[in-house]
Amino acid sequence: MDIEITGKSFDGRPVLGPISLNVAPGEVIALTGPSGIGKSTLARIIAGLDTDFRGALSGTGRVGMVFQEPTLLPWRSAIANIRIASGCDDKTARDALEKVELGDRLEAYPGQLSLGQQRRVALARALATKPETLILDEAFTSLDEATAGRMRSLTRAILQESGIQGSGFQGSGFCTILVTHNPEDAVELADRVVFLGGNPAEIQAEHKIAAPRQTRDLNAELHLMRQALRGAGEGRIR
Amino acid sequence: MHLQTNRAGLTKGLISLLVFLGLWAAVSAWVQDSSLLPSPAAVARVFWSETLSGEMARNMLATLARVIAAFVLAMSIGSLIGIATGRNPGFNAWAAPWLIIFLNLPALVIIVLCYLWIGLTELAAITAVALNKIPMIAVMMREGARALDPALDDMAATFRIPPHARWRHVIAPQLAPHFASAGRAGFALIWKIVLVVEFLGRSNGIGFQIHLNFQLFDVARILAYALGFVAIMLAVEFLLVQPWEKSASSWRQAGRRNGH
Numbered sequence: 335m336d337i338e339i340t341g342k343s344f345d346g347r348p349v350l351g352p353i354s355l356n357v358a359p360g361e362v363i364a365l366t367g368p369s370g371i372g373k374s375t376l377a378r379i380i381a382g383l384d385t386d387f388r389g390a391l392s393g394t395g396r397v398g399m400v401f402q403e404p405t406l407l408p409w410r411s412a413i414a415n416i417r418i419a420s421g422c423d424d425k426t427a428r429d430a431l432e433k434v435e436l437g438d439r440l441e442a443y444p445g446q447l448s449l450g451q452q453r454r455v456a457l458a459r460a461l462a463t464k465p466e467t468l469i470l471d472e473a474f475t476s477l478d479e480a481t482a483g484r485m486r487s488l489t490r491a492i493l494q495e496s497g498i499q500g501s502g503f504q505g506s507g508f509c510t511i512l513v514t515h516n517p518e519d520a521v522e523l524a525d526r527v528v529f530l531g532g533n534p535a536e537i538q539a540e541h542k543i544a545a546p547r548q549t550r551d552l553n554a555e556l557h558l559m560r561q562a563l564r565g566a567g568e569g570r571i572r
Numbered sequence: 573m574h575l576q577t578n579r580a581g582l583t584k585g586l587i588s589l590l591v592f593l594g595l596w597a598a599v600s601a602w603v604q605d606s607s608l609l610p611s612p613a614a615v616a617r618v619f620w621s622e623t624l625s626g627e628m629a630r631n632m633l634a635t636l637a638r639v640i641a642a643f644v645l646a647m648s649i650g651s652l653i654g655i656a657t658g659r660n661p662g663f664n665a666w667a668a669p670w671l672i673i674f675l676n677l678p679a680l681v682i683i684v685l686c687y688l689w690i691g692l693t694e695l696a697a698i699t700a701v702a703l704n705k706i707p708m709i710a711v712m713m714r715e716g717a718r719a720l721d722p723a724l725d726d727m728a729a730t731f732r733i734p735p736h737a738r739w740r741h742v743i744a745p746q747l748a749p750h751f752a753s754a755g756r757a758g759f760a761l762i763w764k765i766v767l768v769v770e771f772l773g774r775s776n777g778i779g780f781q782i783h784l785n786f787q788l789f790d791v792a793r794i795l796a797y798a799l800g801f802v803a804i805m806l807a808v809e810f811l812l813v814q815p816w817e818k819s820a821s822s823w824r825q826a827g828r829r830n831g832h
Contacts, residue, residue, distance in 0.1 A: 381730050397730055405727045409745040409823040418741045419731040443823045463731060 335380075335467055335509045339389035341534070342375060348534035349375055350387070355528065355537070359466075360507025362493055364524035366514055372535040373513045374402070377471045380511060395466025398459070398508075400473040404452035406444040412455045413440040420462040430458035433492060450481040454488070461492065471513045486522050490547055493523060521555040523547065529563050539563050610792040619796040627781075628800060635770065635777040635801060638694075639763045642701035646758055649702070650709025651751065657710065658717020667710075674707040679765050683772060692773045701765045708761075709754045716750025748820045756813060763805055 335357045342350035349372045357363050365373050378384040381397050398420075406415045416427040431437055434454035436447075444452050453473060460468055470489070474482040493510060512523055520527045524543060531538040541562040543555055593612050600611040610618075622628040657664040657671075683700040690696035720743065728738045770779025778801045785793040 378726075383726050383729055399727075399730045401723065401727065403723060405723045407724070407741060407745070410741060414741075418737060419727065419733060421733075421737075445823065459731075 335391075335393040335395075337376075337380065337389075337391055339376070339379065339387055341389070342372070342379065342384075342387040343534075350379075351532065351534040351536040353389075353530075353535075353537055357467075357509040357511070359509060361526065362510040362512060362524045364512045364514060364520035364527045365530065366517065366520050366527055367530035367535065367538075369515055371530050373515070373530060374471055376530070376535075377469050377511060377513045380467065381469055393466075393509075396463055397467045397469065398461060398463040398465030399469040400453070400456045400460050400471065402472045402475065404444065404449070404456040406452055406455055406459075408444050411441045411443055412436060412447070415444070415455060416459045416462045419459050420464075422462045422464075426462055427458075430462040431455070433461065434458045434488060448481075450477055450485060453477065453485060457485075457489065457492070465508050468508050468510045469513070470510065472515070473512075474514070474516070474519055486519060490523055494547060517556060517559060518552065521550070521552055521559055527559055527563075607789060607791060610795065615792050615795045615799065618792045619800055622793070622796060628797070631777050631781050631797065632801060632804060634774075635763070635766055635779065636804065638698060638701070638766045638769070638777065639759075641698045642705070642766060643755075643759055643762050645698065645702040646705035646709055646762065647751075647755060650706040650754065650758070651713045653706065653710040654713025654715075654754075655717045655747070658714040659720075664714070671707045671710055674703070675711065679704045679768065683765075683769055687773050694774075697766075697769045697774055700769055701762055704765050705758050705762055709758050712754040712757065713747070713750055716747045716754075719750075720746050745820075752813070752817050752820065756809075759805075759808070759813070763801070767801075 337353060337355040337357075339350055339353040341348060341352070353376065355363070365376060367373055375384065377399075379387050380391065380394060381399050382394070406412075407418065410418060412431060413424070413427045416422065416430055417424065420427070420430075422430075428437070428440060431440055434457055436451060436454055436458065439447060439451065444455070447455065457470075457473065460470075473489075474485050477485060512519065514520055517527075521543060525547075526543065527541045528537055529539045529541075530536070539562065541559050543550070543559070545551070545555065596609075597611050597613075600606075600609045603609045606614055619628065653667065653671075657667050682703050686696040686700035686703070690699065724742050724746070728742050733742065766777070767779035767782065770777035771783045772779075774780050778797050781797045782794050785791075785797070
Protein backbone atom coordinates (compact mmCIF):
# COMPACT_ATOMS: atom_id res chain seq x y z
CA MET A 335 0.00 0.00 0.00
CA ASP A 336 1.37 3.42 -0.98
CA ILE A 337 0.26 6.63 0.66
CA GLU A 338 1.43 9.85 -0.96
CA ILE A 339 -0.32 12.81 0.63
CA THR A 340 0.80 16.33 -0.19
CA GLY A 341 -1.66 18.08 2.06
CA LYS A 342 -5.00 18.06 3.88
CA SER A 343 -6.81 21.10 5.26
CA PHE A 344 -9.96 21.73 7.26
CA ASP A 345 -11.61 25.06 6.35
CA GLY A 346 -8.34 26.34 4.91
CA ARG A 347 -6.33 25.31 7.99
CA PRO A 348 -3.59 22.82 7.04
CA VAL A 349 -3.78 19.68 9.19
CA LEU A 350 -1.55 17.25 7.32
CA GLY A 351 1.59 18.17 5.42
CA PRO A 352 3.46 15.95 2.95
CA ILE A 353 3.26 12.32 4.10
CA SER A 354 4.77 9.42 2.19
CA LEU A 355 4.31 5.92 3.53
CA ASN A 356 4.66 2.46 2.07
CA VAL A 357 3.25 -0.57 3.90
CA ALA A 358 4.09 -4.11 2.82
CA PRO A 359 1.55 -6.98 3.00
CA GLY A 360 1.67 -8.53 6.46
CA GLU A 361 3.36 -5.46 7.93
CA VAL A 362 1.93 -3.65 10.97
CA ILE A 363 2.56 0.09 11.12
CA ALA A 364 1.85 2.01 14.30
CA LEU A 365 0.86 5.58 13.58
CA THR A 366 1.58 7.51 16.74
CA GLY A 367 1.90 11.08 17.94
CA PRO A 368 0.23 13.54 20.28
CA SER A 369 -3.56 13.72 20.56
CA GLY A 370 -5.16 15.89 17.88
CA ILE A 371 -2.14 15.77 15.57
CA GLY A 372 -4.12 14.22 12.69
CA LYS A 373 -3.64 10.47 13.14
CA SER A 374 -7.34 9.71 12.83
CA THR A 375 -7.63 12.11 9.88
CA LEU A 376 -4.91 10.11 8.13
CA ALA A 377 -6.71 6.86 9.06
CA ARG A 378 -9.97 8.20 7.57
CA ILE A 379 -8.15 9.11 4.36
CA ILE A 380 -6.69 5.60 4.13
CA ALA A 381 -10.14 4.09 4.84
CA GLY A 382 -11.62 6.11 2.00
CA LEU A 383 -13.92 8.06 4.32
CA ASP A 384 -12.24 11.39 3.54
CA THR A 385 -11.50 12.00 -0.10
CA ASP A 386 -10.96 15.75 0.21
CA PHE A 387 -7.14 15.75 0.31
CA ARG A 388 -4.24 16.42 -2.03
CA GLY A 389 -2.27 13.36 -3.03
CA ALA A 390 -2.93 9.75 -3.92
CA LEU A 391 -3.46 6.34 -2.37
CA SER A 392 -2.88 3.02 -4.03
CA GLY A 393 -3.13 -0.60 -3.03
CA THR A 394 -5.49 -0.12 -0.07
CA GLY A 395 -7.90 -2.71 -1.52
CA ARG A 396 -10.64 -3.98 0.76
CA VAL A 397 -10.55 -2.11 4.07
CA GLY A 398 -11.55 -3.47 7.46
CA MET A 399 -11.65 -0.90 10.24
CA VAL A 400 -12.00 -0.93 14.00
CA PHE A 401 -13.20 2.53 15.00
CA GLN A 402 -12.52 4.45 18.21
CA GLU A 403 -16.04 3.49 19.31
CA PRO A 404 -17.26 -0.05 18.51
CA THR A 405 -19.84 1.40 16.06
CA LEU A 406 -22.01 -1.72 16.07
CA LEU A 407 -25.65 -1.85 15.06
CA PRO A 408 -27.40 -1.98 18.48
CA TRP A 409 -30.53 -3.56 16.94
CA ARG A 410 -28.70 -6.54 15.43
CA SER A 411 -27.03 -9.49 17.18
CA ALA A 412 -23.24 -9.88 17.26
CA ILE A 413 -23.25 -12.42 14.43
CA ALA A 414 -25.67 -10.34 12.36
CA ASN A 415 -23.42 -7.28 12.81
CA ILE A 416 -20.58 -9.23 11.26
CA ARG A 417 -22.62 -10.71 8.43
CA ILE A 418 -24.23 -7.40 7.46
CA ALA A 419 -20.99 -5.39 7.43
CA SER A 420 -18.72 -7.97 5.82
CA GLY A 421 -21.28 -9.70 3.62
CA CYS A 422 -19.77 -13.02 4.74
CA ASP A 423 -21.63 -16.29 5.29
CA ASP A 424 -22.77 -17.60 8.65
CA LYS A 425 -19.78 -19.89 9.13
CA THR A 426 -17.22 -17.13 8.49
CA ALA A 427 -19.00 -14.83 10.94
CA ARG A 428 -19.15 -17.60 13.54
CA ASP A 429 -15.43 -18.38 13.03
CA ALA A 430 -14.52 -14.70 13.35
CA LEU A 431 -16.40 -14.45 16.66
CA GLU A 432 -14.72 -17.61 17.90
CA LYS A 433 -11.31 -16.12 17.05
CA VAL A 434 -12.07 -13.20 19.36
CA GLU A 435 -13.32 -15.61 22.05
CA LEU A 436 -16.98 -14.68 21.69
CA GLY A 437 -18.20 -17.95 20.23
CA ASP A 438 -20.73 -18.23 23.06
CA ARG A 439 -22.24 -14.75 22.48
CA LEU A 440 -23.28 -15.06 18.83
CA GLU A 441 -26.87 -13.97 19.38
CA ALA A 442 -26.20 -11.29 22.00
CA TYR A 443 -27.13 -7.71 21.16
CA PRO A 444 -24.35 -5.12 21.58
CA GLY A 445 -26.24 -3.67 24.56
CA GLN A 446 -25.83 -7.02 26.31
CA LEU A 447 -22.04 -6.98 25.85
CA SER A 448 -19.37 -5.09 27.82
CA LEU A 449 -17.31 -2.43 26.02
CA GLY A 450 -14.38 -4.86 25.76
CA GLN A 451 -16.64 -7.50 24.19
CA GLN A 452 -18.10 -4.93 21.78
CA ARG A 453 -14.56 -3.98 20.72
CA ARG A 454 -13.85 -7.66 20.06
CA VAL A 455 -16.99 -7.94 17.91
CA ALA A 456 -15.75 -4.87 16.00
CA LEU A 457 -12.38 -6.57 15.50
CA ALA A 458 -14.07 -9.78 14.34
CA ARG A 459 -16.19 -7.73 11.93
CA ALA A 460 -13.11 -6.11 10.42
CA LEU A 461 -11.35 -9.47 10.07
CA ALA A 462 -14.39 -11.19 8.56
CA THR A 463 -14.20 -8.84 5.56
CA LYS A 464 -10.88 -10.58 4.73
CA PRO A 465 -9.27 -7.14 4.48
CA GLU A 466 -6.30 -6.16 2.41
CA THR A 467 -5.89 -3.19 4.76
CA LEU A 468 -6.82 -3.37 8.42
CA ILE A 469 -7.10 -0.08 10.32
CA LEU A 470 -7.25 -0.10 14.12
CA ASP A 471 -8.09 3.46 15.18
CA GLU A 472 -7.40 3.82 18.94
CA ALA A 473 -9.05 0.41 19.33
CA PHE A 474 -7.83 -0.10 22.90
CA THR A 475 -8.75 3.26 24.43
CA SER A 476 -11.45 3.64 27.13
CA LEU A 477 -10.76 0.08 28.32
CA ASP A 478 -9.39 -0.70 31.78
CA GLU A 479 -5.74 -1.79 31.76
CA ALA A 480 -6.50 -5.51 32.19
CA THR A 481 -9.11 -5.55 29.37
CA ALA A 482 -6.86 -3.47 27.12
CA GLY A 483 -4.01 -5.92 27.80
CA ARG A 484 -6.21 -8.91 26.90
CA MET A 485 -7.40 -7.15 23.76
CA ARG A 486 -3.79 -6.40 22.73
CA SER A 487 -2.77 -10.05 23.28
CA LEU A 488 -5.73 -11.24 21.26
CA THR A 489 -4.95 -8.81 18.45
CA ARG A 490 -1.29 -9.85 18.52
CA ALA A 491 -2.26 -13.52 18.16
CA ILE A 492 -4.62 -12.70 15.29
CA LEU A 493 -2.01 -10.57 13.50
CA GLN A 494 0.49 -13.37 13.91
CA GLU A 495 -1.99 -15.89 12.55
CA SER A 496 -2.96 -13.66 9.63
CA GLY A 497 0.43 -14.26 8.05
CA ILE A 498 -0.08 -18.02 8.06
CA GLN A 499 -1.56 -19.67 4.98
CA GLY A 500 -4.99 -21.21 5.56
CA SER A 501 -5.52 -19.43 8.87
CA GLY A 502 -9.06 -18.49 7.85
CA PHE A 503 -8.12 -14.82 7.41
CA GLN A 504 -6.08 -13.31 4.59
CA GLY A 505 -3.52 -16.00 3.88
CA SER A 506 -0.76 -13.73 2.59
CA GLY A 507 -1.22 -11.18 5.38
CA PHE A 508 -2.82 -7.76 5.22
CA CYS A 509 -1.38 -4.30 5.73
CA THR A 510 -2.26 -3.11 9.22
CA ILE A 511 -2.37 0.52 10.33
CA LEU A 512 -2.56 0.84 14.11
CA VAL A 513 -3.47 4.37 15.15
CA THR A 514 -2.55 4.94 18.77
CA HIS A 515 -1.31 7.57 21.17
CA ASN A 516 -0.10 4.79 23.47
CA PRO A 517 3.53 3.65 22.86
CA GLU A 518 2.82 0.34 24.63
CA ASP A 519 0.27 -0.59 21.94
CA ALA A 520 2.87 0.30 19.33
CA VAL A 521 5.77 -1.77 20.71
CA GLU A 522 3.56 -4.78 21.41
CA LEU A 523 1.93 -4.99 17.99
CA ALA A 524 3.83 -3.03 15.34
CA ASP A 525 6.72 -3.88 13.05
CA ARG A 526 7.37 -0.21 12.45
CA VAL A 527 6.43 2.90 14.44
CA VAL A 528 5.76 6.11 12.55
CA PHE A 529 5.74 9.26 14.63
CA LEU A 530 3.62 12.17 13.39
CA GLY A 531 4.43 15.66 14.63
CA GLY A 532 4.58 19.31 13.68
CA ASN A 533 1.96 21.67 12.30
CA PRO A 534 0.77 20.63 9.78
CA ALA A 535 1.62 17.07 10.76
CA GLU A 536 4.38 15.22 8.96
CA ILE A 537 6.32 12.05 9.62
CA GLN A 538 9.01 13.18 12.04
CA ALA A 539 10.60 9.81 12.75
CA GLU A 540 10.29 6.10 12.06
CA HIS A 541 11.47 3.24 14.23
CA LYS A 542 11.67 -0.37 13.08
CA ILE A 543 11.11 -3.11 15.64
CA ALA A 544 13.17 -6.10 14.62
CA ALA A 545 12.30 -8.58 17.41
CA PRO A 546 9.49 -11.06 16.59
CA ARG A 547 6.14 -10.00 18.01
CA GLN A 548 5.63 -13.15 20.09
CA THR A 549 8.96 -12.96 21.94
CA ARG A 550 9.46 -9.24 22.35
CA ASP A 551 10.80 -7.73 25.55
CA LEU A 552 8.30 -4.89 25.70
CA ASN A 553 10.21 -2.75 28.21
CA ALA A 554 13.41 -3.00 26.19
CA GLU A 555 11.55 -2.20 22.97
CA LEU A 556 9.83 0.75 24.61
CA HIS A 557 13.23 2.06 25.74
CA LEU A 558 14.69 1.62 22.25
CA MET A 559 11.71 3.37 20.68
CA ARG A 560 11.95 6.31 23.06
CA GLN A 561 15.64 6.64 22.25
CA ALA A 562 14.98 6.53 18.52
CA LEU A 563 12.25 9.12 18.74
CA ARG A 564 14.03 11.40 21.22
CA GLY A 565 15.09 13.86 18.59
CA ALA A 566 11.64 13.89 17.07
CA GLY A 567 9.50 15.11 19.94
CA GLU A 568 9.49 11.96 22.08
CA GLY A 569 8.62 14.09 25.09
CA ARG A 570 5.17 14.55 23.64
CA ILE A 571 4.34 10.86 23.95
CA ARG A 572 3.94 9.20 27.28
CA MET B 573 -43.66 -7.58 38.79
CA HIS B 574 -44.10 -6.19 35.26
CA LEU B 575 -47.26 -8.31 34.80
CA GLN B 576 -48.65 -7.04 38.11
CA THR B 577 -48.03 -3.42 37.07
CA ASN B 578 -49.82 -4.10 33.76
CA ARG B 579 -52.81 -5.67 35.56
CA ALA B 580 -53.01 -2.77 38.02
CA GLY B 581 -52.95 -0.32 35.08
CA LEU B 582 -55.67 -2.27 33.27
CA THR B 583 -57.89 -2.36 36.38
CA LYS B 584 -57.53 1.39 36.87
CA GLY B 585 -58.30 1.95 33.17
CA LEU B 586 -61.49 -0.13 33.40
CA ILE B 587 -62.62 1.61 36.58
CA SER B 588 -61.97 4.99 34.94
CA LEU B 589 -64.09 3.91 31.95
CA LEU B 590 -66.93 2.78 34.24
CA VAL B 591 -66.78 6.13 36.07
CA PHE B 592 -67.10 7.90 32.70
CA LEU B 593 -70.15 5.80 31.76
CA GLY B 594 -71.69 6.36 35.20
CA LEU B 595 -71.19 10.11 34.92
CA TRP B 596 -72.70 10.13 31.42
CA ALA B 597 -75.73 8.13 32.67
CA ALA B 598 -76.14 10.49 35.66
CA VAL B 599 -76.00 13.66 33.52
CA SER B 600 -78.39 12.08 31.01
CA ALA B 601 -80.86 11.22 33.80
CA TRP B 602 -80.54 14.74 35.19
CA VAL B 603 -81.14 16.37 31.78
CA GLN B 604 -84.21 14.12 31.22
CA ASP B 605 -84.19 14.79 27.47
CA SER B 606 -83.05 11.82 25.38
CA SER B 607 -82.99 13.96 22.23
CA LEU B 608 -80.35 16.19 23.85
CA LEU B 609 -78.26 13.61 25.71
CA PRO B 610 -79.40 9.97 25.43
CA SER B 611 -78.22 7.50 28.07
CA PRO B 612 -75.38 5.06 27.33
CA ALA B 613 -77.95 2.26 27.14
CA ALA B 614 -79.99 4.14 24.52
CA VAL B 615 -76.86 4.78 22.43
CA ALA B 616 -75.91 1.10 22.75
CA ARG B 617 -79.39 0.08 21.50
CA VAL B 618 -79.02 2.36 18.43
CA PHE B 619 -75.51 0.99 17.84
CA TRP B 620 -76.86 -2.56 17.94
CA SER B 621 -79.76 -1.86 15.58
CA GLU B 622 -77.42 -0.11 13.08
CA THR B 623 -75.04 -3.07 13.34
CA LEU B 624 -77.85 -5.56 12.65
CA SER B 625 -79.05 -3.56 9.66
CA GLY B 626 -75.50 -3.56 8.21
CA GLU B 627 -75.39 0.26 8.05
CA MET B 628 -72.75 0.51 10.77
CA ALA B 629 -70.34 -1.87 9.01
CA ARG B 630 -70.93 -0.29 5.59
CA ASN B 631 -70.17 3.22 6.82
CA MET B 632 -67.29 2.14 9.01
CA LEU B 633 -65.63 0.28 6.17
CA ALA B 634 -66.02 3.31 3.88
CA THR B 635 -64.37 5.57 6.45
CA LEU B 636 -61.70 3.01 7.30
CA ALA B 637 -60.78 2.62 3.62
CA ARG B 638 -60.38 6.40 3.28
CA VAL B 639 -58.31 6.53 6.48
CA ILE B 640 -55.99 3.76 5.25
CA ALA B 641 -55.61 5.24 1.75
CA ALA B 642 -54.87 8.74 3.06
CA PHE B 643 -52.56 7.35 5.76
CA VAL B 644 -50.49 5.28 3.32
CA LEU B 645 -50.27 8.19 0.90
CA ALA B 646 -49.33 10.73 3.58
CA MET B 647 -46.79 8.43 5.26
CA SER B 648 -45.11 7.49 1.97
CA ILE B 649 -44.82 10.99 0.54
CA GLY B 650 -44.20 12.64 3.93
CA SER B 651 -41.45 10.16 4.82
CA LEU B 652 -39.72 10.58 1.46
CA ILE B 653 -39.77 14.38 1.75
CA GLY B 654 -38.70 14.21 5.42
CA ILE B 655 -35.76 11.88 4.79
CA ALA B 656 -34.65 13.86 1.73
CA THR B 657 -34.77 17.18 3.58
CA GLY B 658 -33.08 15.70 6.67
CA ARG B 659 -30.23 14.17 4.69
CA ASN B 660 -29.75 16.99 2.18
CA PRO B 661 -29.47 20.54 3.60
CA GLY B 662 -29.53 22.00 0.06
CA PHE B 663 -32.90 20.40 -0.68
CA ASN B 664 -34.15 21.39 2.77
CA ALA B 665 -33.37 25.06 2.03
CA TRP B 666 -35.79 24.84 -0.92
CA ALA B 667 -38.44 22.64 0.67
CA ALA B 668 -38.62 24.14 4.18
CA PRO B 669 -40.67 27.27 3.20
CA TRP B 670 -43.20 25.06 1.36
CA LEU B 671 -43.53 22.85 4.43
CA ILE B 672 -44.14 25.87 6.63
CA ILE B 673 -46.84 27.18 4.27
CA PHE B 674 -48.65 23.83 4.14
CA LEU B 675 -48.26 23.29 7.90
CA ASN B 676 -50.08 26.54 8.53
CA LEU B 677 -52.87 26.11 5.98
CA PRO B 678 -56.08 25.25 7.87
CA ALA B 679 -57.37 21.74 7.12
CA LEU B 680 -60.74 23.15 6.11
CA VAL B 681 -59.19 25.38 3.42
CA ILE B 682 -57.36 22.43 1.83
CA ILE B 683 -60.51 20.28 1.91
CA VAL B 684 -62.69 22.98 0.32
CA LEU B 685 -60.06 23.76 -2.33
CA CYS B 686 -59.65 20.08 -3.22
CA TYR B 687 -63.42 19.67 -3.62
CA LEU B 688 -63.55 22.85 -5.73
CA TRP B 689 -60.60 21.96 -7.93
CA ILE B 690 -61.01 18.17 -8.24
CA GLY B 691 -64.74 17.82 -7.65
CA LEU B 692 -66.77 15.96 -5.04
CA THR B 693 -64.91 12.71 -5.67
CA GLU B 694 -63.09 10.02 -3.71
CA LEU B 695 -59.79 11.25 -5.15
CA ALA B 696 -60.44 14.76 -3.86
CA ALA B 697 -61.35 13.47 -0.39
CA ILE B 698 -58.23 11.33 -0.02
CA THR B 699 -55.95 13.97 -1.56
CA ALA B 700 -57.29 16.60 0.83
CA VAL B 701 -56.65 14.43 3.89
CA ALA B 702 -53.18 13.38 2.71
CA LEU B 703 -52.20 16.97 1.86
CA ASN B 704 -53.18 18.00 5.36
CA LYS B 705 -50.88 15.44 6.96
CA ILE B 706 -47.87 15.26 4.60
CA PRO B 707 -46.14 18.38 6.03
CA MET B 708 -46.43 17.19 9.64
CA ILE B 709 -45.08 13.73 8.78
CA ALA B 710 -42.28 15.28 6.68
CA VAL B 711 -41.20 17.51 9.55
CA MET B 712 -41.17 14.61 12.04
CA MET B 713 -39.22 12.36 9.67
CA ARG B 714 -36.82 15.23 8.87
CA GLU B 715 -35.85 15.38 12.53
CA GLY B 716 -35.32 11.61 12.51
CA ALA B 717 -33.11 11.80 9.41
CA ARG B 718 -31.07 14.60 10.97
CA ALA B 719 -30.49 12.48 14.06
CA LEU B 720 -28.98 9.55 12.08
CA ASP B 721 -25.67 8.51 13.63
CA PRO B 722 -22.78 9.70 11.39
CA ALA B 723 -20.50 7.04 12.93
CA LEU B 724 -22.79 4.32 11.54
CA ASP B 725 -22.71 6.08 8.16
CA ASP B 726 -18.91 5.91 8.28
CA MET B 727 -19.02 2.25 9.26
CA ALA B 728 -21.39 1.44 6.38
CA ALA B 729 -19.18 3.38 3.94
CA THR B 730 -15.95 1.74 5.13
CA PHE B 731 -17.37 -1.76 4.86
CA ARG B 732 -19.10 -0.87 1.57
CA ILE B 733 -22.46 -2.16 2.73
CA PRO B 734 -24.74 -2.28 -0.38
CA PRO B 735 -27.47 0.41 -0.53
CA HIS B 736 -30.43 -1.94 0.11
CA ALA B 737 -28.70 -3.54 3.15
CA ARG B 738 -27.66 -0.07 4.39
CA TRP B 739 -31.28 1.05 4.25
CA ARG B 740 -32.63 -2.10 5.90
CA HIS B 741 -30.06 -2.62 8.64
CA VAL B 742 -28.50 0.80 9.27
CA ILE B 743 -30.95 3.57 8.39
CA ALA B 744 -34.47 2.12 8.79
CA PRO B 745 -33.95 0.91 12.40
CA GLN B 746 -32.74 4.40 13.37
CA LEU B 747 -35.79 5.96 11.72
CA ALA B 748 -38.24 3.40 13.17
CA PRO B 749 -39.08 5.37 16.38
CA HIS B 750 -39.63 8.55 14.33
CA PHE B 751 -41.69 6.59 11.81
CA ALA B 752 -43.81 5.17 14.66
CA SER B 753 -44.32 8.63 16.22
CA ALA B 754 -45.18 10.18 12.86
CA GLY B 755 -47.50 7.25 12.09
CA ARG B 756 -49.28 7.45 15.42
CA ALA B 757 -49.70 11.25 15.30
CA GLY B 758 -50.70 11.07 11.64
CA PHE B 759 -53.25 8.30 12.18
CA ALA B 760 -54.85 10.05 15.15
CA LEU B 761 -55.40 13.20 13.11
CA ILE B 762 -56.15 11.61 9.75
CA TRP B 763 -59.27 9.79 10.89
CA LYS B 764 -60.63 12.99 12.40
CA ILE B 765 -59.99 14.90 9.16
CA VAL B 766 -61.58 12.06 7.18
CA LEU B 767 -64.80 12.64 9.16
CA VAL B 768 -64.73 16.34 8.21
CA VAL B 769 -64.11 15.45 4.56
CA GLU B 770 -67.06 13.02 4.64
CA PHE B 771 -69.19 15.59 6.47
CA LEU B 772 -68.60 18.11 3.71
CA GLY B 773 -68.71 16.06 0.55
CA ARG B 774 -69.25 12.30 0.69
CA SER B 775 -72.41 10.17 0.61
CA ASN B 776 -71.24 7.43 2.97
CA GLY B 777 -68.95 6.98 5.95
CA ILE B 778 -69.10 7.98 9.60
CA GLY B 779 -68.72 11.68 8.77
CA PHE B 780 -71.65 11.49 6.35
CA GLN B 781 -73.78 9.75 9.03
CA ILE B 782 -72.90 12.47 11.54
CA HIS B 783 -73.92 15.12 8.97
CA LEU B 784 -77.17 13.29 8.21
CA ASN B 785 -78.11 12.79 11.86
CA PHE B 786 -77.10 16.37 12.70
CA GLN B 787 -79.77 17.51 10.24
CA LEU B 788 -82.25 15.10 11.86
CA PHE B 789 -81.21 16.19 15.41
CA ASP B 790 -80.58 12.51 16.22
CA VAL B 791 -77.92 12.71 18.96
CA ALA B 792 -78.13 8.97 19.77
CA ARG B 793 -77.14 8.04 16.21
CA ILE B 794 -74.36 10.67 16.13
CA LEU B 795 -72.92 9.21 19.35
CA ALA B 796 -73.38 5.59 18.22
CA TYR B 797 -71.44 6.16 14.98
CA ALA B 798 -68.75 8.35 16.57
CA LEU B 799 -68.11 6.06 19.55
CA GLY B 800 -68.20 2.96 17.34
CA PHE B 801 -65.45 4.41 15.19
CA VAL B 802 -63.43 5.52 18.23
CA ALA B 803 -63.55 1.89 19.39
CA ILE B 804 -62.18 0.74 16.03
CA MET B 805 -59.34 3.28 16.19
CA LEU B 806 -58.46 2.21 19.74
CA ALA B 807 -58.40 -1.42 18.60
CA VAL B 808 -55.98 -0.48 15.80
CA GLU B 809 -53.77 1.31 18.35
CA PHE B 810 -53.69 -1.59 20.83
CA LEU B 811 -53.71 -4.53 18.42
CA LEU B 812 -51.49 -3.22 15.62
CA VAL B 813 -49.48 -0.09 16.48
CA GLN B 814 -48.35 -0.99 20.01
CA PRO B 815 -47.32 -4.61 19.25
CA TRP B 816 -45.35 -3.39 16.20
CA GLU B 817 -43.58 -0.74 18.29
CA LYS B 818 -42.80 -3.35 20.94
CA SER B 819 -41.29 -5.78 18.45
CA ALA B 820 -39.27 -2.99 16.74
CA SER B 821 -37.70 -2.02 20.06
CA SER B 822 -37.05 -5.54 21.40
CA TRP B 823 -33.28 -4.97 21.16
CA ARG B 824 -33.57 -2.06 23.63
CA GLN B 825 -35.40 -4.28 26.12
CA ALA B 826 -32.70 -6.96 25.76
CA GLY B 827 -29.98 -4.38 26.54
CA ARG B 828 -31.87 -3.04 29.56
CA ARG B 829 -32.50 -6.52 30.98
CA ASN B 830 -28.77 -7.11 30.80
CA GLY B 831 -28.02 -3.88 32.61
CA HIS B 832 -25.63 -2.46 29.97
